[in-house]
Amino acid sequence: MTELPLTMTAGQPAPLGATFDGEGVNFAVFSEHASRVTLALFSEDGARELADLDLPERTGAIWHGYVAGLRPGQQYGLRVHGLYRPDMGHRFNPHKLLVDPYAKRLTGHLRWHDALMGYEVGAKADDLSIDTRDSAPYMPRSVVVDPAFSWGDDAAPQVPTDQSVIYEAHVKGLTALHPRVTKPGTFLGLAEEPVIEHLLDLGVTAIELLPVQAFLNDRFLVEKGLTNYWGYQTLGFFAPEPRYMANGDIAEFQQMVATLHTAGIEVILDVVYNHTCEGNEMGPTLAFRGIDNASYYRLADNPRHYVNDTGTGNTLNTGHPMVMRMVLDSLRYWVEVMHVDGFRFDLAATLGRRPHGFDRDASLLQAIRQDPVLAKVKLIAEPWDIGPGGYQLGAFPPPFMEWNDKFRDGVRRFWRGDPGRAPDLAERITGSALQFDHSGRPATTSVNFLTAHDGFTLTDVVSYVEKHNEANGEGNRDGHSENFSDNMGVEGPTETASVNTARARRRRNMMATLLVSQGTPMILAGDEIGHSQGGNNNAYCQDNPTAWIDWEAADDAFLAFTRRAIAFRKAHPVLRQRMFLHSRERAIDGLEDIFWRRADGEPMSQQDWEDPELRLIAVEMRTASGTPPYAALETAVFAVFNAGASVRVVVPEAPEGEAWSLHLDSSRPTLAPRSLRSGAFKVAADSVAVLVLEPTA
Structure with a gap:
């Protein structure tokens, strides 16, 4: 023909x-x-x-x-x-x-x-x-495209990780219901002034986009009248998703990046190089399977079938040199041609798999680490898959950062009041050193989060005990069953003022915990304004108001508190150090830079830590040894996390010429900073209080 x-x-x-x-x-x-x-x-x-x-x-x-x-x-x-x-x-x-x-x-x-x-x-x-x-x-x-674009003086913001605040968002979900966005659901809409104003006002430094590489609408979803909303079924690793382009031009993506860069905001892409959309042997032949099935995929001992470490039916064979080349070419394309600032690797444990299991020195991980183009951008691993030995939190080599689900679960369980959770929270707010303090990795390696696209929103964490995924058409069997959530006595929305007050404080407690913890914080888009998915903790197929952020229903009070907490973090470098903080027995140089105290001001004993009813942690954080001196900015931060009854807390003795000032109190979210008049202060029940040691002048 x-x-x-x-x-x-x-x-x-x-x-x-x-x-x-x-x-x-x-x-x-x-x-x-x-x-x-x-x-x-x-x-x-x-x-x-x-x-x-x-x-x-x-x-x-x-x-x-x-x-x-x-x-x-x-x-x-x-x-x-x-x-x-x-x-x-x-x-x-x-x-x-x-x-x-x-x-x-x-x-x-x-x-x-x-x-x-x-x-x-x-x-x-x-x-x-x-x-x-x-x-x-x-x-x-x-x-066929000519990807040339007039970038002008575009420059990558290159925000240091110790100054980063990441905002995980969906292109459509962020913009679909925004009353001032003229091109909702598109790259161009995401780059419009109202969205950028919100990001800058909030204080985030990077937007991490759910998959924007071209993906498939799964057949079983289409037949149920649903859509692959999240996008974790990649068909083209170089092509932007068509539904997000208003006019079908890849320059729309480039324009979005350029506009965000002008505002000083980085663009990080959630990428899916662990599998493709073609499924198992009963799936369609769309690309890789028909071009060279035996090369592109990891096949089982019976090569008719596929290795399925991803739970999607197939696993990309990134150990093959040409498949590895495709992944590297794709990554470099998005950096060099599309100017993105980093990547979050979905199910990254799969990328490090060899026949015997996960290997931090696997070929693809080594290739990414040595690549001179990729060395300039942020690399974030989701450190697990569903294969044997698939949970690999802390196992990735530098410079990879990692999503830390232990932070998510630890913070939720402490504030829910689970017994014996105080020692775990102590680990989480100091950067999860047990997992990450090795191989010269900085404390910013831990990407701390309360919620992500996969699971409850923050509002739903405090409003539902059970998942409510019936709209997904799977009999409510999908999604995580254990969410470490708490509905405060009522499942779902309520008009009961006391319940809503408790829920609002719980959200403030968790957000404050996130933003005063060592590591790199990540916030789920919509959490800052109280977005709810009605208890759906697996909204992967809900391309509708369930998952779209309802800007008209914004919780302005919580937005103001989140904005204030982010600003507080930025203003106090002690909270975002690259060096891990250590007590004397764990410090390499023998110098303490972190002090754990009881409410009465005495040092915590082993017996105190082992008390399953311990509901209060008080910690004094100072500049870590080896960190550039911040003494001109501040001396120390003292934070109290109280999941119990109200209590009077004794603060550390202030040196001459300095005094403790209360800057953040989740029980009084609008309270202006004030100096303490004595060596103790009252901490409200179920609250976070953060003080700063400042010159009295």
Whole structure:
């Protein structure tokens, strides 16, 4: 089939993907086991297949060719020939149009049809059969793009980690209901003035976006009238998600980044290099499976099946050099071409897996660490997957930071009043040193969070004991069952003033704990204004007001408190040190920089720590040994975390010329800073109080 007078010449094996050089387009595709690779070219509207051209040259495992006269905007796909032998791990089927793994733009989303399957649906032999229907009518097209963008004087903010406050957000969820955003649900909408004003006013330094690489709407969701809202089913590792582009132009993403950079805000992407959207052997053939199944995926001992350490049906084979190259090329593309400032790696334990299990020195992790481009950006690991030995908190090498779920659970359980939780909270507010104080890693390695996209919002943590995921259509079986939450006596919304007062204070307690703890704080978008998901703790398929932030219902009082707590953290470097704080017996240099005290001012004893009814922690934090001197700014911070009854707390003795001032009190959120008149003060029940040692002058 050739309706265009085109000539294919040898071209070059690099770079991979479709590259416009001003006169034509070079195509290069990796496939180690294919016998033939065909380029399918489509009409301007994508409706007609105009030409099928075999890539004429093969250099190693890279097939390549050059077509003069093609321009950006050209729609194309791939058809790859070879063995269809699932029992040998090969699933080539040239009847299936495939997305180029290096495509920089996709035209949209696929339309579900059985022709997308490489096998005959319902056949007796299941996936061992082969389906010969053309899948092109149902597939999105890859698009040739020229990614050049006029960046002007754009510069990465490069905010040091000890000054970072991360804000996890969803492109659509953040903007869909904002009354002043003119392009809701898009990259351009996220970069509009009302959103940036809110971020700057709040005090965050980075926005961490849920997946924005092109992803799949799962068939089982579409059939239930739902949507893959979160985006953890990647189809294209280089292409921005089409639904977030108002006009289908990748420059919209670049414009968003440039605008955020101008405001001094970093952009971090949540990326999913552990699996793809193609599922297990019963899933569709959309790209990687049809290009070279045996190379792109980790296969089981019976290569008909897939290793499933991710719980999604497949695991990307990042140990293969060309798959690893794709991941690295993708990361560098988003840094160099799209100017992002960092990445949060979904199920990152999978990226470090070797046949014997997790290895912090696995090839991909080593490659990322040594890469000169990636060395400039923030790297954050979600340090677990569902495979054997998949929980690897603290095991990643520097410079990786890590999501710390122990912080989340420890803070929730302490404030809920669980017995014996005070020692754990002490570990969490000092940077979880047991997990992270090794290999020269800084205290900022621990990304502390109370909530994230996966789980209850902060309002729901204090409003529900049980999850309420019925709207997901899975009989409320999905989502975590243990959330360490507390409804204060009433499940869900209530008009009872005492319950709402208690819930508001609990939220202030947890937010204050987050923002005075050593480590790098992360806040879930919407928590600062009281967003609720109605008790749904797994809103992955709720592309609707359940997950969209309701700006009109904003809790202005809690927003003001959160803003104040962030400002307080920024103003007091003792709270955000890179060096870990240690008591004398644990300090390398023998100098104490942290002091634990009882309410009566006496040092904590081992017996005190072992008391299961201990509900109060008082800690004096000073500048860590080896940290640049902050003495000109402040001497010490004294924080009290009281999950019990009101109590009079004795403060450490102040040196001559200095006095303790109360700056933050969750029981009196609007209280102005004031100096103490005596060596003790009353701490309210269920509250956090933070004091600063300041010159009396």
